[in-house]
Amino acid sequence: MTDPIRPALLDVDHLKVSFATDRGRVTAINDVSFRIDDGEFVAIVGESGSGKTVSLLSILGLTDRRTTFVEGTAAFRGRPILGLPDRELRRIRGKQIAFIPQDPLTALTPVHTIGWQIVEQIRTHETVSKEAAKKRAIELLDEVGLPNPAAAFGRYPHQLSGGMRQRAVIAMALSCNPALLVADEPTTALDVTVQAQVLDLLKRLRRDHGSAIILITHDMGVVAEVADRVMVMYAGRVIERGTAREIFAAPEHPYTWGLMASIPPVEGPRPHRLPSIPGTPPTPANIPPGCAFAPRCAHRFAPCAGLPPALSASGHDAFCFLDDNARAAGRAALFAAPETAA
Amino acid sequence: MITALIRRLAEMVFVMVGISVMVFLIFFATPGSDPAARIAGRNATQEAVAQVRVDFGFDRPLPVQYVLMMKRLFVDRDLKSFVNRGQNVIPQVLEATPITLSLVFGAAVLWVIGGLAVGVIAAATQGSLIDRTLMVLALIGVSMPVFWFGEVMNLLSQARFHDTWLFSWVPALGYKPLSEDPWGWFKTLVIPWFSLAVLYIGIYGRVLRANLVEAYQEDFIRTARAKGLSPARVMLRHALRTSLIPFITMFGLDFGVLVGGSALLTEVVFGLNGIGRLTYIALQNLDLPMILATVIYASFFVVLANAVVDFIYIFVDPRMREA
Numbered sequence: 001m002t003d004p005i006r007p008a009l010l011d012v013d014h015l016k017v018s019f020a021t022d023r024g025r026v027t028a029i030n031d032v033s034f035r036i037d038d039g040e041f042v043a044i045v046g047e048s049g050s051g052k053t054v055s056l057l058s059i060l061g062l063t064d065r066r067t068t069f070v071e072g073t074a075a076f077r078g079r080p081i082l083g084l085p086d087r088e089l090r091r092i093r094g095k096q097i098a099f100i101p102q103d104p105l106t107a108l109t110p111v112h113t114i115g116w117q118i119v120e121q122i123r124t125h126e127t128v129s130k131e132a133a134k135k136r137a138i139e140l141l142d143e144v145g146l147p148n149p150a151a152a153f154g155r156y157p158h159q160l161s162g163g164m165r166q167r168a169v170i171a172m173a174l175s176c177n178p179a180l181l182v183a184d185e186p187t188t189a190l191d192v193t194v195q196a197q198v199l200d201l202l203k204r205l206r207r208d209h210g211s212a213i214i215l216i217t218h219d220m221g222v223v224a225e226v227a228d229r230v231m232v233m234y235a236g237r238v239i240e241r242g243t244a245r246e247i248f249a250a251p252e253h254p255y256t257w258g259l260m261a262s263i264p265p266v267e268g269p270r271p272h273r274l275p276s277i278p279g280t281p282p283t284p285a286n287i288p289p290g291c292a293f294a295p296r297c298a299h300r301f302a303p304c305a306g307l308p309p310a311l312s313a314s315g316h317d318a319f320c321f322l323d324d325n326a327r328a329a330g331r332a333a334l335f336a337a338p339e340t341a342a
Numbered sequence: 343m344i345t346a347l348i349r350r351l352a353e354m355v356f357v358m359v360g361i362s363v364m365v366f367l368i369f370f371a372t373p374g375s376d377p378a379a380r381i382a383g384r385n386a387t388q389e390a391v392a393q394v395r396v397d398f399g400f401d402r403p404l405p406v407q408y409v410l411m412m413k414r415l416f417v418d419r420d421l422k423s424f425v426n427r428g429q430n431v432i433p434q435v436l437e438a439t440p441i442t443l444s445l446v447f448g449a450a451v452l453w454v455i456g457g458l459a460v461g462v463i464a465a466a467t468q469g470s471l472i473d474r475t476l477m478v479l480a481l482i483g484v485s486m487p488v489f490w491f492g493e494v495m496n497l498l499s500q501a502r503f504h505d506t507w508l509f510s511w512v513p514a515l516g517y518k519p520l521s522e523d524p525w526g527w528f529k530t531l532v533i534p535w536f537s538l539a540v541l542y543i544g545i546y547g548r549v550l551r552a553n554l555v556e557a558y559q560e561d562f563i564r565t566a567r568a569k570g571l572s573p574a575r576v577m578l579r580h581a582l583r584t585s586l587i588p589f590i591t592m593f594g595l596d597f598g599v600l601v602g603g604s605a606l607l608t609e610v611v612f613g614l615n616g617i618g619r620l621t622y623i624a625l626q627n628l629d630l631p632m633i634l635a636t637v638i639y640a641s642f643f644v645v646l647a648n649a650v651v652d653f654i655y656i657f658v659d660p661r662m663r664e665a
């Protein structure tokens with residue numbers, strides 16, 4: 001090995017995803033680059049429709065090839081995976097990179113038992129006997145905290161609660177000891193206590209299995225709790241990136257400020273909408289030119305009509321024209337908000 | 343499971359009794375018509391009509407009439423059709439039954455396999471040339487009238503090309519019992535099976551394709567693909583299994599109705615004296631005993647097919663088990 005730098009676990013460079021729609025081609029993901037190393041816990045945050053799911057599905061080749069165009073590069077352990085023939089991609093999917101889908105209620109095939117579906121995945125990637133696979137499946141179900149795992153093995157998805165299904169889905173994702181676990185909002189469909197349990201579970205998995213985890217969420221509170229690094233997405237772009245510590249200590253993008261202000265208070269009723277960001281995010285078909293957030297931004301000024309300078313290659317950076325002074329001022333205003341009283 | 347089975351059987355009996363009562367009332371208790379005269383036939387003498395009236399108990403209350411009629415039909419098996427030279431009705435139905443069953447069973451095997459193949463292949467190659475070709479062919483199959491298609495097949499296999507290698511194996515029209523001549527049975531039925539199945543292959547293939555395409559939008563298909571399964575496995579074990587319910591429902595309806603006599607056109611075209619033909623002739627002659635027998639026979643198969651379908655549902659879709 002002459003190269004002293006180990007290739008990243010996942011290295012995504014200039015990812016661009018566009019869809020063929022009735023009204024022509026629209027770009028949902030633009031110029032997304034990031035890198036994830038072994039054992040890291042990275043959170044991707046953003047409002048609904050910001051492109052979190054699409055960006056990861058496209059990396060895994062799970063988008064519809066007929067209507068979706070994926071450009072850029074993505075390398076898994078140094079090996080390019082975009083455009084890899086399906087046969088080879090399948091060896092990575094489910095084995096090296098596991099995906100926990102967004103909605104546990106619909107993520108499992110209704111006509112097969114939980115156990116059958118886990119065994120299916122194990123036996124797709126490893127030559128083990130049915131009995132061995134079954135034993136492992138029951139261990140996994142136990143590990144993710146399903147009460148009475150042997151019975152759960154023979155249950156159909158509709159016979160389990162949402163939280164139990166989510167655990168079953170997680171157990172299935174873990175069944176081949178993936179190096180990277182992509183969890184797409186694994187907690188949104190669940191109530192608060194179950195949410196906390198699932199997050200604990202993810203943290204424990206990283207500790208015990210050493211898997212890297214990408215957690216997609218739109219909940220800044222969740223991010224604060226678990227992530228090492230954070231990427232904030234808006235309208236198909238990464239608009240801020242840094243370690244969780246940096247981002248929570250000194251968020252730089254006005255959109256991130258808005259997200260922070262919307263972390264629900266620990267006690268009291270949870271607000272329904274993001275209180276501090278007026279308006280709604282654009283859809284891929286009508287992303288404004290220049291900074292896509294400008295129309296909703298309280299700090300916009302003339303340059304925002306153009307595209308902000310690209311993010312720096314590494315470190316904490318935001319996709320924004322505001323200079324350091326303006327950012328500090330904006331932050332100060334944010335932290336002066338009533339929240340500090342709490 | 344056992345109780346469900348018994349309940350279902352009881353339901354079947356109940357439905358069939360209901361149907362027999364309805365049919366009885368329609369044919370024998372319609373005001374302004376004399377059932378005795380009808381049964382005796384158009385040119386019957388006064389004495390014959392009077393005799394029938396006493397024999398069938400048409401001078402007694404309706405419920406008694408009904409019971410007597412059912413007794414004749416099922417217990418004594420002695421229901422004569424006067425229109426048809428005094429032949430017993432039941433043996434004729436029993437004779438026609440294997441013919442229709444052979445025809446419909448064979449066609450059903452073809453159309454289930456064909457429908458599955460067309461639907462699965464078209465959905466797997468969605469949007470491609472193969473898909474479009476299959477869908478056009480299916481549409482052609484759906485729009486070809488069976489009597490026309492059957493006649494064309496006859497023309498080709500019995501006349502025009504009968505002497506070529508292609509169709510020289512085709513026997514003359516008619517039915518050969520399976521128990522006597524299995525190979526002959528098969529050969530006489532191949533072309534009728536195919537002719538009857540074409541329509542259903544078209545319908546089932548198109549419906550299944552639509553259901554599969556819809557299933558591919560489901561989250562669990564994405565999960566299956568994310569697991570690294572092969573496309574064939576995703577299709578057969580995940581998409582197909584969950585898309586079979588409409589297919590099975592249609593099958594239950596079509597199969598029951600066809601066995602019950604709706605294969606008439608195919609039977610006529612291929613000279614098969616099955617239930618459809620029997621019913622048709624009985625209707626033409628207003629042969630009440632025969633109509634009664636065939637309608638009850640048909641209802642039996644429709645009800646049976648539906649019960650079987652219910653059991654297949656339970657087998658295919660665990661969500662139906664709790665209901």
Ligand SMILES: Nc1ncnc2c1ncn2[C@@H]1O[C@H](COP(=O)(O)OP(=O)(O)OP(=O)(O)O)[C@@H](O)[C@H]1O
Nearest residue numbers: 019021028047048049050051052053054055283284
């Ligand atoms: N197949 C498709 N064709 C056209 N547009 C699509 C398609 N799939 C997704 N989109 C659009 O791409 C955008 C990004 O979608 P994506 O699902 O990635 O959002 P998200 O950030 O995951 O949101 P959520 O939090 O609701 O899951 C959305 O505006 C969505 O409407």
Ligand SMILES: [Mg+2]
Nearest residue numbers: 052053054102
């Ligand atoms: Mg999403």
